[in-house]
Amino acid sequence: MEERIQKAVAEALQKMGAGDVPFVVERPSDMQFGDYATNAALAASKALGKNPKELADELAQLLIEELGTTIASHVAVAGPGFINITLSHEAISFAVAEADAKGEEWGKGTEENGKRIIVEYSNPNAFKEMHIGHLVGTVVGESVSRLIENAGATLARDTFGGDIGPNVAKALWGLRQKGIHEPTTAQEIGTAYAEGSNAYENDPKAKEEIDALNQAIYAGTDRELMDFWRKGRDISVEEFRRIWKLLGTHFDFEFFDSDTTEIGLRVVRDGLTKGIFQESDGAIIYNGEEKGVHTMVFITSHNTPTYEAKDIGLAFLKEERWPSDKVIIVTGNEQTGRFKTVLAAITDINASLAAKMNHLATGFLKLASGKMSSREGNVITASDFISEVIEQASEKNEDPLIAEQVALGAIKYMILRQSPGSDIVFDPEKSLSLDGDSGPYLQYALVRARKILTYAGGESGTDIPSAPYAIERLILHFPEVAARAARELAPNLLVNYLTELASEWNSFYATEQVLGSVEEIYKQRVTRAFANTMTNGLTLLGIPTPEKM
């Protein structure tokens, strides 16, 4: 529908001699203005040197002819020169019927048809527990992936976990200190990491031992050590998979540091001979000063690759394993500066590879008490956090499955409602609340609609209301919103829309009786259209849709 309007406006502008003026067609701030609005007259007034109001009047006239009364019942000029288009009841009903009939296909787009896109997210480190920060990346990455798939792309999901490096040595050292030779749980390893990390800071002897351990792991020749290492890693990864499954995520590729060290080292050393990297104090660095990015070490003076070198290795590894048109990498926003340096280096090595890499920074999930760090041991693990919210949800839901669905809805909503990149302040008291502007609010609206649909519809209520309901006029915008959210990698746009949709549905529900009314058939169709829209929308966010609440 939006496309149709867009085209009509473009044609009208063409006729007026302002064909190349950029303009937007959008949903007006208030539904009372109409269903679509355009600033085309305002935009064109400068180019044509005419008064925006007069121009708007002319343009409105052309639009009426262009669209015809079957589509637009009303085209009006308002404010400084906006043109508001109100759709006809017929056009609205047509869109609602489409939302009803298309079912799961409702809202699917074609913008990314034929494109291969790979999304990297979650990125937990083995030998550490996933904390609530990883939860943010996982939830955002999954939703972005679904939005892009919905836009028609062929998509692959990958995650890149650290399984080698100083942090791993710290955990292994901690385990050995405790005399543990067979780690059994992720918690045990997490605790050992915190202790190792602490000792590294405060005990010079421990620091030496850990550094030696780190190089021994890179060397990989100590068989007993490597067995120990592998075992610990497997336990961590099993725990990750459990959480990913709980969150509705799976990965086509699970990459680890150890997969990328070799290729990373090779590419960087090769770059050194070409003058892309420099030697400095025995280390190999990328000097980013002139490009305005941080200078960083890629290979240490001990000949071990840093995360930056591994990142380069990963970029090439991905290209080899799953060639794509576009690469999206979701990480915490604290990595933005680092990413810029890595990207600058890759640009020098292979400009076309760098050109398709995109970074999506997520915000930090902060506690009211301040930043948390796994080094200091005061982390909230993803697992504990989810359990706590599930327990909270159990108070109102005896069925454990529903409690879990509601809890996940609450958590994901809390994360996705904000524009990605901004930090999320987490107040345990308030964020656990399932009221108001929340995931459960959306789920509840859907449950109520579905309940109506479980009753067989009558055949007597054949009346048609004199005007379309507000909820209908909202439903028809769903495909545009989903497309825009995919284009801008911004699930929050969809969250906002669905919240408005739920609110409008609840108003409808409170004021209009569906079953047994004279417009029953019409209202049943609206109910189905709403249920499809909400179901598909929540699915794109990765939020479960409970059968009852």
Next chain:
RNA sequence: GCUGCUGUAGUUCAAUGGAUAGAACAAGGGACUCCUAAGCCCUAGAUGCAGGUUCGAUUCCUGUCAGUGGCACCA
């Protein structure tokens, strides 16, 4: 010190350069013999500060203050 991001209601968040800056929570008030009250309706309340660009600025630019992140051998 250099640099990135963020300052919107008491609080947590919205607002592709547009119309009367939207919600939710908290506060106060109201409606139910009716498909689930995790719901509905009403009231009150905000753009850090100073300039600039523009027909129009929460949005862009400059400065300033505040918060927060990054800045060579950690990830």
